[in-house]
Amino acid sequence: MTEITYRDALHDALEEALSKDERVFIMGEDVADYGGTYAVTKGLYEKFGRHRVRNTPLSESGFVGLGIGAALGGLKPIVEVMTVNFSLLALDQIVNTAATFLHMSGGQFNVPVVIRMATGAGRQLAAQHSHSLECWFAHVPGLRVVAPATVTDARWMLATALDDPDPVVMFEHATLYPTTGDLDDSGPVDIDTARVLRSGSDVTIIGWGGTVHKALSAAGELQHQGVEAEVIDLRSLRPIDDATIMASVSQTNRVVVVDEGWRSGGLSAELAARITEAAFYHLDAPVARVCSREVPIPYAKHLEDAALPQVDEVVAAAREVLGG
Amino acid sequence: MTEITYRDALHDALEEALSKDERVFIMGEDVADYGGTYAVTKGLYEKFGRHRVRNTPLSESGFVGLGIGAALGGLKPIVEVMTVNFSLLALDQIVNTAATFLHMSGGQFNVPVVIRMATGAGRQLAAQHSHSLECWFAHVPGLRVVAPATVTDARWMLATALDDPDPVVMFEHATLYPTTGDLDDSGPVDIDTARVLRSGSDVTIIGWGGTVHKALSAAGELQHQGVEAEVIDLRSLRPIDDATIMASVSQTNRVVVVDEGWRSGGLSAELAARITEAAFYHLDAPVARVCSREVPIPYAKHLEDAALPQVDEVVAAAREVLGG
Amino acid sequence: MRLPPPDVSRTLLGDMIRIRVMEERCAELYQQTKIRGFLHLAVGEEAIATGVIHQLDPDDAVVGTYREHGHALLKGVTANAIMAEMFGKAEGCSGGRGGSMHLFDAATRFYGGNAIVGGHLPLAAGLGFADKMLGRSRATVCFFGEGAMAEGEFHETMNLVSLWDVPVLFCCENNLYAMGTSLETSEAETNLAVKAAGYGLPAWTVDGMDVVAVYDAAARALATVRAGEPVFLEFRTYRFRAHSMFDPDLYRSREEIEEWKTRDPILTFGERLQREEVLDEAGIARLWDRAGEEMDEAVAFAEAGTLEPVDNLERHVYRREVA
Amino acid sequence: MRLPPPDVSRTLLGDMIRIRVMEERCAELYQQTKIRGFLHLAVGEEAIATGVIHQLDPDDAVVGTYREHGHALLKGVTANAIMAEMFGKAEGCSGGRGGSMHLFDAATRFYGGNAIVGGHLPLAAGLGFADKMLGRSRATVCFFGEGAMAEGEFHETMNLVSLWDVPVLFCCENNLYAMGTSLETSEAETNLAVKAAGYGLPAWTVDGMDVVAVYDAAARALATVRAGEPVFLEFRTYRFRAHSMFDPDLYRSREEIEEWKTRDPILTFGERLQREEVLDEAGIARLWDRAGEEMDEAVAFAEAGTLEPVDNLERHVYRREVA
Numbered sequence A, B: 001m002t003e004i005t006y007r008d009a010l011h012d013a014l015e016e017a018l019s020k021d022e023r024v025f026i027m028g029e030d031v032a033d034y035g036g037t038y039a040v041t042k043g044l045y046e047k048f049g050r051h052r053v054r055n056t057p058l059s060e061s062g063f064v065g066l067g068i069g070a071a072l073g074g075l076k077p078i079v080e081v082m083t084v085n086f087s088l089l090a091l092d093q094i095v096n097t098a099a100t101f102l103h104m105s106g107g108q109f110n111v112p113v114v115i116r117m118a119t120g121a122g123r124q125l126a127a128q129h130s131h132s133l134e135c136w137f138a139h140v141p142g143l144r145v146v147a148p149a150t151v152t153d154a155r156w157m158l159a160t161a162l163d164d165p166d167p168v169v170m171f172e173h174a175t176l177y178p179t180t181g182d183l184d185d186s187g188p189v190d191i192d193t194a195r196v197l198r199s200g201s202d203v204t205i206i207g208w209g210g211t212v213h214k215a216l217s218a219a220g221e222l223q224h225q226g227v228e229a230e231v232i233d234l235r236s237l238r239p240i241d242d243a244t245i246m247a248s249v250s251q252t253n254r255v256v257v258v259d260e261g262w263r264s265g266g267l268s269a270e271l272a273a274r275i276t277e278a279a280f281y282h283l284d285a286p287v288a289r290v291c292s293r294e295v296p297i298p299y300a301k302h303l304e305d306a307a308l309p310q311v312d313e314v315v316a317a318a319r320e321v322l323g324g
Numbered sequence C, D: 001m002r003l004p005p006p007d008v009s010r011t012l013l014g015d016m017i018r019i020r021v022m023e024e025r026c027a028e029l030y031q032q033t034k035i036r037g038f039l040h041l042a043v044g045e046e047a048i049a050t051g052v053i054h055q056l057d058p059d060d061a062v063v064g065t066y067r068e069h070g071h072a073l074l075k076g077v078t079a080n081a082i083m084a085e086m087f088g089k090a091e092g093c094s095g096g097r098g099g100s101m102h103l104f105d106a107a108t109r110f111y112g113g114n115a116i117v118g119g120h121l122p123l124a125a126g127l128g129f130a131d132k133m134l135g136r137s138r139a140t141v142c143f144f145g146e147g148a149m150a151e152g153e154f155h156e157t158m159n160l161v162s163l164w165d166v167p168v169l170f171c172c173e174n175n176l177y178a179m180g181t182s183l184e185t186s187e188a189e190t191n192l193a194v195k196a197a198g199y200g201l202p203a204w205t206v207d208g209m210d211v212v213a214v215y216d217a218a219a220r221a222l223a224t225v226r227a228g229e230p231v232f233l234e235f236r237t238y239r240f241r242a243h244s245m246f247d248p249d250l251y252r253s254r255e256e257i258e259e260w261k262t263r264d265p266i267l268t269f270g271e272r273l274q275r276e277e278v279l280d281e282a283g284i285a286r287l288w289d290r291a292g293e294e295m296d297e298a299v300a301f302a303e304a305g306t307l308e309p310v311d312n313l314e315r316h317v318y319r320r321e322v323a
């Protein structure tokens, strides 16, 4: 175990990918000499050159689509869309081309592209720069959607995603980049399963990306209060690993989902719905959802904090499903 | 009560809107002399002229954004995006501008635009032309989302939407245009509430847009089998009218949601989640969801039929929540 | 322009006829409800697909729109597979999942059948980009209507391919209308070659009703593409039929349509081949007959095709299925 | 170019100084963590906002980017309201909900503060379109960086405004970089006025470091806009500071930056006003002092501002709340 930042873990994964396979290239806004807005690609341009670490113009639809075509043409593109906020400009390419091509062609054309993007709020960037729209992508058959929350996943998910024959969208919560964690360097990880990060028998708390750490903090706090919370890092948002979730719920019978997306129609709803479908007769309380408040995220710190799910709310929700 | 097609009901609503208020104009691809892909705007160009019934180039992001700006500038634009499939190109404008402007500006700038689009599958148009993405829009604070399912709503929702100070997205299921129904011509309707279309005490079936009629057919079938189903037309997808839904559920204690969207992360999940939250201790069974199968919609009729929610599945789901 | 060698000329005419016969047959089959969904025919526009694709090698790629039957056929997808696809049969080139708008074929590098206007331009750029990066000199050809040029995707793609020297041949099939919207009401700059040249790539206009002009232009353009640069060609053409089977076609005058029909590429080229004594009337009739037979067989093949079992519905959503 | 009348010239200089002082103050306040989020400064680019906005009437509209502090100030939003906004206070021009990137003010028709690159161009077109339809002759001015010109929204908007004669003045602030990406690596056509002219609207390039050149060009352009036509102006400029407070600014050479600093619009215009005896050194010093006082007051106002009660979080999501 070595301590490493989430940013460096991603960087190392990208460097390894570029080293291992000539067909891999990185493309995005300011990924080259600038080193990426979040400094994730720093040094890669110098090492691999301008053909393989490529700055794009501001043309999200164009270069995401070009990446999809390049994947069809035999390359292994890693397309960086700076943030999910700008991915709205590229959604047609992702949904109408990347996700449909295999099916429309009767199984002939798969699209092995990896699309990375930062997501989430928490840095006072206001309404146009604070989206958490993972749920939209997770709704679309044909896409795989992953959210590395730990440095280990940041380090190892990429290689698996690149090996995958289908389009993989990878969400990196923007507040995670500077954080550190212990790297498990035993190598590649799968991109299909959820992982129990902390065991507990009283209540299951499910998070992904940026909310995993809030879930863990809440579990720590709950322990002080005598409650043993199990924390699940969802990891894969599509497909959802029902087996891991249901195994936990069958022990705890109580669930809290922590989702930085807005509540109505968010991924928290899907989790609540499928858990209830599978475990209706075991659940001691309805699945609780701790989500963002339904407002465009405001700039002022106190308002932004109030808009986002916070640890104390997770604790309160857990206590509530435990019967107050 | 007069019988009228859904198409004509919309047409009459548009004609009335143009007649009543000089600030209203219609803009979209082939809405003018062509009369609209679905012939909804037929004759309006001839009557109101090319300034008020305007053909746009193929530029969804551009003209939807122009509509948003025009609303800010004092007009009352009705923007027709031919289908939801192409709205992906305009999502940035809708989500990052229309939905955020009021909040970002601290309440100064509201955006009274109406955006109409056809949605849904069922006509063998295959993977790129069969989306049902209402759930995406219904996820976004700042938008109102409505889905007229009846000729009465097709006739009257528009005026209310136009009077609304906020952006309203209106989904018209493409299979409804040629269908007929009895028009209640008592005038304007609200765009906030759900409506009970058929009363019944055994099970609540909730649909919207294209699935309302499947829900009603299922209820008819269930009646033959001795089951009294209550059918709710959701009408407003954002906000969701909890009061009407919960009033019904508190009688029936059993719910089936019929959603043409894909199951994972669809609006059906939100309905299931919030009903379960509110009525957990009353529900006799988990909320059942009858949705589209998780595939890009295929062309071949038998495969498309199999992919979409069908009446017999609704009947079966109702029987299942009733205990088989 | 000089005629290509006689055998080539005969094939060009024959292939235009094959497209025409296939599409007229499709129209009938649509009336008979054998074909469903959207059906967009390119009757009148056959010279473009024919002239361009005859300059391609088997490992060159073609990316088309929803009006792509002819392109698929000439790229080498069999009429059988195309017809079966439109019938929604498992034997179709997309397994019956695509239909008329989504013909695909990996063996001949035919990348659709794409139905979001402008959405396939970035894809074509990506295919060309992959060839460039991998040091392959094969070409990618992207067909699209003039309506696509108003979309942001056109702008972004042209800028990218020009900046990065991506070897793609962009073929604009300018039939003057996007559904019912005429070019002059949708483009501030109606000279589309000028518009494209603004991105710094070679671009010129070609008579899309003259298969020889198309054939020559494509050769010239592809030489540049194979040398590693993008090219844009505007083909002026006209569709003799409505936009799709749902279109009442009320926005064009009878005169305009009749006027263009005098320039029917099959008619005019047939006349020329007779004039220049490459083919006689009987030879031309034979081409029609042979195309008729090919399409008869295709329809029979499609009729005899099977339906994909419903149990297989969820196949081909992912190549790697998760247990 | 001839100087404007002395009073105008003095105001132009004074207003550039006001922007400069405000923004330098913002940089300090950012270091002190009084201002948070993204902060993009336009130091070096002040001549553009100043020259253009001084040609506007109160009921003309301005639509800006996230680098819009100066534009807001000159359009008439008070320094107090701007500073309070950046402090996240309820007294801010957006009630503290917008921050640096989202300054808004209905009273002065200042439509943001928009942070999706290129996303506000259609909006500006819509404002102009509304004026046209309602028979009003007021102008809409849209500012954006050269990076926005690669986006599809630029393309779609230019085509629409040209086709429909929408009266908007598009002001491209070409500071040669989009974050770390230089113009020549992002645009196939680096002559941006040529690029814009391709859409069929009047377009020309202006020295964005010379406030008089800007002022004159804006007058000429606005005459056309008020007569009902769109115009595009490219202003060549440079930002003396990094893209944002997060940018280490390693992609530009020291020499390049120093070279451009010799063309500082405040410096050069100040020198000219002295040379032409419109202002003496003391007069210029007074402008700096006065701006300093204005900004001192603004900071004090912001400091003294209040926080929007958290209970009001969900306000302003809809103007019409549903019970």
Ligand SMILES: Cc1ncc(C[n+]2csc(CCOP(=O)(O)OP(=O)(O)O)c2C)c(N)n1
Pocket: B029, B058, B060, B082, B086, B089, C067, C115, C116, C117, C118, C144, C145, C146, C147, C148, C149, C173, C175, C177, C178, C179, C243
């Ligand atoms: C993005 C998008 N918008 C709208 C449509 C609906 N539509 C299908 S074809 C068409 C006209 C396209 O015209 P053009 O590009 O000139 O090609 P043509 O059909 O004339 O061959 C339209 C508007 C679409 N498929 N995609």
Ligand SMILES: Cc1ncc(C[n+]2csc(CCOP(=O)(O)OP(=O)(O)O)c2C)c(N)n1
Pocket: A029, A058, A060, A082, A086, A089, D067, D115, D116, D117, D118, D144, D145, D146, D147, D148, D149, D173, D175, D177, D178, D179, D243
């Ligand atoms: C659609 C979109 N993509 C990316 C970004 C991130 N971003 C913010 S500013 C910027 C550079 C824009 O450059 P330019 O348009 O030249 O304006 P400048 O900052 O130089 O004034 C980028 C890439 C964004 N805000 N929006």
Ligand SMILES: [Mg+2]
Pocket: C145, C146, C147, C173, C174, C175, C176, C177, C178, C179
């Ligand atoms: Mg056309």
Ligand SMILES: [Mg+2]
Pocket: D145, D146, D147, D173, D174, D175, D176, D177, D178, D179
């Ligand atoms: Mg710039």
